[in-house]
Amino acid sequence: MKKKNIASKIYVALLMLFLYMPIAVLIFFSFNDGKTTVWKGFTLKWYVELFNDNAIMQSLYNTLIIAVLASVFATVLGTMAAIGISNFKGFKRTAIQNASNIPIINPEIVTGVSLMLMFTLLGVAFNFEMGFWTVLLAHISFCTPYVILSVMPRIRRMDSHIYEAALDLGCNQWQAFTKVVIHEIMPGIISGFLLSFTYSLDDFVITYFTRGSKFQTLPIQIYTMTHKRISPKINALSALLFVTILVIMIAINIKDRKSAKAKGLE
Amino acid sequence: MKSRKPSIPYLIWMVIFTLIPLVTIVIYAFTDKQGNFSFEPFKNAFFYSNVFFRSLWIAFLSCLICILLAYPMAYIMSRCKERTQNLFVMLITIPMWMNFLLRIYAWVILLQNNGPIDMALSLLGINANLMGNAGTVVLGMVYEFLPFMILPIYTVMSKIDNNLIEAAQDLGSNSVQIFKKVIFPLSVPGIISGITMVFVPAASTFLVAQYLGGTEDIMIGDIIDKIFWTDQNTGSAISLILMVAILILLIIMNIFGDEEAIS
Amino acid sequence: MKKFISIILALALCTACASLFTGCGSSYEGEINVYNWGEYISNGEEGSIDVISEFEKRFNIKVNYTNYETNEEMYNILKNSNSSYDVIIPSDYMISKLIEEDMLAEINFENIPNFDTNIMERFKTPEYDEGSKHSVPYSWGVVAMVYNKTMIPEKPKGWSALWNEEYKGNILMFNNSRDAMAIAMQMCGIDPSIVTKEDIDKATEKLKELKPLLKGWVMDKVFTEMESDQSAIAPYYAGDIFTMLNNNENLDYVLPEEGSNLFVDAMCIPKDSKNKELAEKFINFMLEPEIAAANAEYIGYSTPNTEAYELLDEEYRNSDLISPPDEYLDKCYTFYNLPDDIYSYMQEQFVKAQS
Numbered sequence: 001m002k003k004k005n006i007a008s009k010i011y012v013a014l015l016m017l018f019l020y021m022p023i024a025v026l027i028f029f030s031f032n033d034g035k036t037t038v039w040k041g042f043t044l045k046w047y048v049e050l051f052n053d054n055a056i057m058q059s060l061y062n063t064l065i066i067a068v069l070a071s072v073f074a075t076v077l078g079t080m081a082a083i084g085i086s087n088f089k090g091f092k093r094t095a096i097q098n099a100s101n102i103p104i105i106n107p108e109i110v111t112g113v114s115l116m117l118m119f120t121l122l123g124v125a126f127n128f129e130m131g132f133w134t135v136l137l138a139h140i141s142f143c144t145p146y147v148i149l150s151v152m153p154r155i156r157r158m159d160s161h162i163y164e165a166a167l168d169l170g171c172n173q174w175q176a177f178t179k180v181v182i183h184e185i186m187p188g189i190i191s192g193f194l195l196s197f198t199y200s201l202d203d204f205v206i207t208y209f210t211r212g213s214k215f216q217t218l219p220i221q222i223y224t225m226t227h228k229r230i231s232p233k234i235n236a237l238s239a240l241l242f243v244t245i246l247v248i249m250i251a252i253n254i255k256d257r258k259s260a261k262a263k264g265l266e
Numbered sequence: 267m268k269s270r271k272p273s274i275p276y277l278i279w280m281v282i283f284t285l286i287p288l289v290t291i292v293i294y295a296f297t298d299k300q301g302n303f304s305f306e307p308f309k310n311a312f313f314y315s316n317v318f319f320r321s322l323w324i325a326f327l328s329c330l331i332c333i334l335l336a337y338p339m340a341y342i343m344s345r346c347k348e349r350t351q352n353l354f355v356m357l358i359t360i361p362m363w364m365n366f367l368l369r370i371y372a373w374v375i376l377l378q379n380n381g382p383i384d385m386a387l388s389l390l391g392i393n394a395n396l397m398g399n400a401g402t403v404v405l406g407m408v409y410e411f412l413p414f415m416i417l418p419i420y421t422v423m424s425k426i427d428n429n430l431i432e433a434a435q436d437l438g439s440n441s442v443q444i445f446k447k448v449i450f451p452l453s454v455p456g457i458i459s460g461i462t463m464v465f466v467p468a469a470s471t472f473l474v475a476q477y478l479g480g481t482e483d484i485m486i487g488d489i490i491d492k493i494f495w496t497d498q499n500t501g502s503a504i505s506l507i508l509m510v511a512i513l514i515l516l517i518i519m520n521i522f523g524d525e526e527a528i529s
Numbered sequence: 530m531k532k533f534i535s536i537i538l539a540l541a542l543c544t545a546c547a548s549l550f551t552g553c554g555s556s557y558e559g560e561i562n563v564y565n566w567g568e569y570i571s572n573g574e575e576g577s578i579d580v581i582s583e584f585e586k587r588f589n590i591k592v593n594y595t596n597y598e599t600n601e602e603m604y605n606i607l608k609n610s611n612s613s614y615d616v617i618i619p620s621d622y623m624i625s626k627l628i629e630e631d632m633l634a635e636i637n638f639e640n641i642p643n644f645d646t647n648i649m650e651r652f653k654t655p656e657y658d659e660g661s662k663h664s665v666p667y668s669w670g671v672v673a674m675v676y677n678k679t680m681i682p683e684k685p686k687g688w689s690a691l692w693n694e695e696y697k698g699n700i701l702m703f704n705n706s707r708d709a710m711a712i713a714m715q716m717c718g719i720d721p722s723i724v725t726k727e728d729i730d731k732a733t734e735k736l737k738e739l740k741p742l743l744k745g746w747v748m749d750k751v752f753t754e755m756e757s758d759q760s761a762i763a764p765y766y767a768g769d770i771f772t773m774l775n776n777n778e779n780l781d782y783v784l785p786e787e788g789s790n791l792f793v794d795a796m797c798i799p800k801d802s803k804n805k806e807l808a809e810k811f812i813n814f815m816l817e818p819e820i821a822a823a824n825a826e827y828i829g830y831s832t833p834n835t836e837a838y839e840l841l842d843e844e845y846r847n848s849d850l851i852s853p854p855d856e857y858l859d860k861c862y863t864f865y866n867l868p869d870d871i872y873s874y875m876q877e878q879f880v881k882a883q884s
Contacts, residue, residue: 008342010355015339019361022372022409025382029375036757037381077276084273096277100285105462107470107512110485110505111281113494114287117294117502120609129611141283144276202365205472209494212560213606214595219365224596226477228567228749229756238368244362249356256352310877315801379759395698480698481743481883489884496607496876523796 013155023242030235046236053233059221063201066217070139071196077140078196079189083181085148086155103142104149111142112209119210130212138210139200147192148197154188199247291509294502307503314489314504321486325469326402328407329415331465333457334413335408340456342450343416344423351424355417362413370477377402377478390425398480408469410440410504415460422456423449456517466512557591561615561807564603566794567749571756571820571827577825584814586589590656590807598748599705601876607632613801615808621657621865622707624664626723629866633663634798640809641665643816652833655793656863664795668830671861672708672789672854673725675770679779680761687786688712690762699761704746706862706879708790709736712764717788722862729875736882744881747766751848755780766792767850768792768830772849782850788860 030047034040050056085096103111119134162184166176182189204219211220225234298304343354361369376383377396382394397403426449434444472487478483486508494501570578573579581592597603600623605611607627621628629634638644644653644665652666676685680699691700691712703709711721713732726731744760752769754760756777765773770782796815800809814820821837831851832838838846845851853861867875 008338011338012342015335016357017316018409019412022376023361023364026372037378046362046372077279080272081276082273084270084276087268087270088273096273099285100276100280102288102492105466105513105516107487107508109470109472109490110291110509111287113490113501113505114291115283117290117498120611121290123611127611129613131612137500146425148276150429181448196362198307202363204365204367211500212466212596213564213612214593222365222367223473226367226374229752234368234371238364238372242360242364243311245360249360249363251404253352253356297680312883313881378757380757398698463688481740481745484884489880492883495602495876496873496880500877 015050019207023238025048025211027239030232032232032235035232045116046232047240049231050233050236053193055216056218056221056237058214059218060069062216064220066132066136066139067200070136070143070200071193074140074143074147074196075189076236078144078192079151079185080149080187081144082151082155084229086152089191100145100148102143102145105240108205109209112138112206115206116209117140130210131215134210134212135207135215135217138206142203142206143196143200146195150192150195151185154185171186192199268516291502294457294499295506297501298430307499308507310497310500311503311507312395312412314486317484318486318507319491320483321469324403324407324475324483324485325465327404327462328411328468329465331408332412332415333460336419336460337453337457339416340423340453343420344426354389355420357415358413367473367477369410370474373402373406373409374477394501397478398483398503400479400483401487403479403483405474406474406526407471410471410474411464411468414463417480418463420455421457422453428504451470462519463518469512471507530571532722537591547877552710554759557585558589559804559807559813560591560593560595561675563593563616563811564597564614565616565618567598567793568596568752569596569708569828571823574827578820580815580820583820584811587629587814588810590810591813599706601705606852607799613803615802615804616796616811617799618667618796620864621655621795622629622866624795625657625866626730626869627765627797627799628658634705634797634800634802634805635662636665636812637805637809640806641813645835647816647818647836649833649835649838650701652793653794654725655795657793657866658795665798665816666793666795666833666834667815668825668828669793670766670823670830671769671791671858672712673850674762674783674785675755675766675773675780676759676762676783677755677758678781679758682859684760684781685781685783687783688716688751688764689765691706691784692739692742696761697809698744700739700743700761701745701747701751701760702736702743703764704748706876707833708764709746710875710879711790711864713739715789720862721790721864723865724867724871724875726874729871729878733878733882736879741826741884752776766830767853768828771829771845771850784849784853784857788857788862791858791861791863793863794830814867 031042031044032039032043033043080099084133085093085100088096107169115134115138116130119130123129158181162180163176166180167173172180202219203217204223206218207217207222213216216224222234225231225237295307296303296305298306343351346354363442364382374397378384379395379397384394387394387396415452430448431444434448439447470487472485472491475483475485476488486504490501490508493504544648547683551820571577571580580607581594584590585592597606600620603617603619604623607614607617607714624633624746650664653661655661655666658664674685674688674690675710676690681690686692690696691702692869693700703712710724710729710732714721714724714728716729716730717736719728719731747754749761749766750840751763752773755763755773758777758779765793767784770780770849774780774782796812798805798812801828815824816834818834818836818840821834825832825834825841826845829845829851832841849857
């Protein structure tokens with residue numbers, strides 16, 4: 001039994017090494033005072049250059065704006081859709097749900113090029129260029145199905161009598177909806193929103209095909225940076241992104257643990 | 267609450283931004299540059315069949331290695347205390363949040379000439395070109411997608427009722443039998459959903475092969491990207507083939523998964 | 530619920546913070562969209578002039594500056610994405626294509642007084658723009674080869690070095706159809722200026738032979754590859770090779786004995802430009818001696834600007850890469866515009882050669 005334990009510990013350690021070593025190396029070289037992977041001394045200049053790079057700061061701003069707008073819009077659209085779809089029955093419902101899952105199962109690149117084709121055709125017809133708006137529309141389109149997927153089970157599990165009870169107690173339909181239904185399915189809405197937000201933040205492929213030529217998001221900026229003459233600025237950017245992710249994850253974990261504890265005490 | 271109306275905005279949205287684009291792809295795939303009906307794009311697409319099968323092969327290998335690496339990890343995780351389990355989930359999720367190009371680029375740094383691994387090897391007297399072959403592409407893919415295999419398998423395993431295992435023990439099963447008769451069958455749905463989460467993006471990915479592979483390892487995603495800027499008809503035909511192929515695969519997986527669950 | 534609201538608030542805060550970085554002080558009088566090659570303008574690094582912000586400051590006009598990697602990419606974007614640009618800097622053959630397709634505006638040279646005084650005589654009558662109505666030359670140069678002396682001890686002579694099995698896995702090639710095909714055609718003994726479908730087929734076969742030997746098809750990535758000793762040999766634009774040599778002493782250059790492509794990149798204004806006068810102001814600004822010299826020094830290409838040439842360091846003026854000898858220029862060829870069907874055939878074959 002003991003031997004097995006050691007073996008599994010070694011295995012876990014190796015796997016963690018595999019997952020984290022590349023990131024660690026990336027971060028390590030962000031402090032290198034040279035452009036190659038030969039250590040030339042400690043420096044913070046790449047971080048300074050990063051913050052002075054207008055293009056990167058602008059694309060960070062674009063990424064956040066798109067992610068906030070797309071996820072809010074997708075959450076509203078998706079929640080409404082989930083409520084409506086749950087009232088369909090039989091074949092119609094399966095058909096609608098399958099159609100709505102298309103952006104999830106379809107290869108991203110196909111979704112990307114199909115949207116690009118359509119936007120190009122529409123652009124010629126109505127004289128607009130791809131950019132902020134096309135990216136936003138595309139992001140809403142691939143985020144909404146995730147919202148539906150996470151809200152739907154909540155609706156199914158909800159006791160429809162609660163809604164009727166609220167009506168009996170004198171709520172009008174709108175009040176019953178906002179006070180009871182929304183409250184019941186809130187966890188689904190929140191996780192749908194968070195899913196949308198992260199997918200939108202991280203999306204490269206679909207943005208790449210729908211952005212036109214001027215609009216830059218952070219993933220696109222990273223693509224440009226790794227594609228061209230490589231500057232250690234990109235290592236600095238990775239380090240900052242990693243620390244941000246780490247902080248958020250730890251915060252969420254601590255909060256979860258606290259609320260779990262609180263529940264345990266109750 | 268019984269109304270279907272709230273779904274109307276999304277249904278319209280879905281038609282415009284999901285269905286019409288797909289119809290556009292289909293139309294483009296069956297027309298020539300002048301817009302006449304034609305099988306020309308498919309004939310052109312046929313030229314890339316070797317690239318297509320190479321992509322499926324690379325995706326298959328990556329998927330297989332992912333399963334082999336992920337399964338023990340998921341098993342070990344599911345046998346830990348709950349706090350440790352949560353910690354592991356977090357540790358595995360964090361790399362997933364890093365931008366995928368940065369993760370691939372990290373491997374470029376590691377593997378390049380005069381990079382850390384190359385230097386270490388040359389100290390041992392080994393001089394090798396580490397980059398630019400199908401192996402590095404698979405390595406990049408495994409790194410990219412491993413968390414997407416571990417998490418679903420772990421989720422299924424952590425739900426296996428301990429009483430079930432104890433019952434099997436009481437009935438005289440040894441640990442190998444328990445694994446074969448109890449744990450493995452119950453974890454199959456996790457493997458299946460892991461495969462769909464790894465295989466589809468791996469087969470259709472682009473840039474990974476360009477960053478880590480050689481000129482012989484180019485994948486179908488790269489071809490779609492390159493060709494779409496010059497010949498949208500052939501590009502549409504290839505996309506359509508890719509889409510249908512993956513759809514068929516998913517359907518087979520689904521049937522397979524259901525049967526496993528029943529038996 | 531509280532959690533949800535706090536998340537939204539946090540996000541809103543993030544966005545507001547981000548907008549502080551970028552949003553402040555935008556009270557420009559006008560705006561132009563400039564679409565240029567990557568690393569093709571002096572950007573203020575190492576004490577040089579930051580040309581874009583200098584222009585923004587002096588005229589209080591905002592410049593939206595974006596990059597492309599190949600003429601073809603620029604053309605596709607211009608044609609397909611409905612983007613509107615005010616200044617673009619394509620190469621010679623692309624300019625004649627754009628003129629033929631009526632995509633360029635005629636420039637009002639009254640707004641560009643620097644053209645008459647500063648541009649060298651032989652660049653005032655270009656073949657690609659008859660009558661010189663649509664373009665103002667920005668820079669010119671030839672294609673050459675760069676190689677790493679530690680990996681290739683003996684100086685190569687011509688293009689055949691790229692097809693040398695010995696360097697397998699360490700050779701780079703252009704990732705644009707025109708330049709890559711031209712080299713392949715020279716290897717087959719075809720004149721790459723004007724080509725037929727048969728020529729393209731032969732060149733495609735030649736490139737397919739090359740593919741197993743290649744490390745990659747690259748454009749701007751060639752800098753990193755060569756400067757950090759990742760690859761042995763690559764064809765590229767002479768001015769860029771000059772930059773690479775300065776950054777890595779292991780490198781050396783070859784002017785291939787067969788001759789190579791001589792190109793001119795010139796500033797043009799697309800027909801759908803909405804700010805033509807501002808664009809002309811920008812072009813005139815780019816012709817100022819100090820600005821043109823700063824650009825030439827940064828890019829490392831040859832400049833068609835007499836006044837700027839005089840300001841350049843001796844190192845630049847004496848280099849064979851920057852000012853190739855006349856007997857070499859005599860062996861060089863320029864690209865002509867290709868008919869549409871040949872042109873798209875070439876691009877399609879190029880993707881096939883890469884697959």
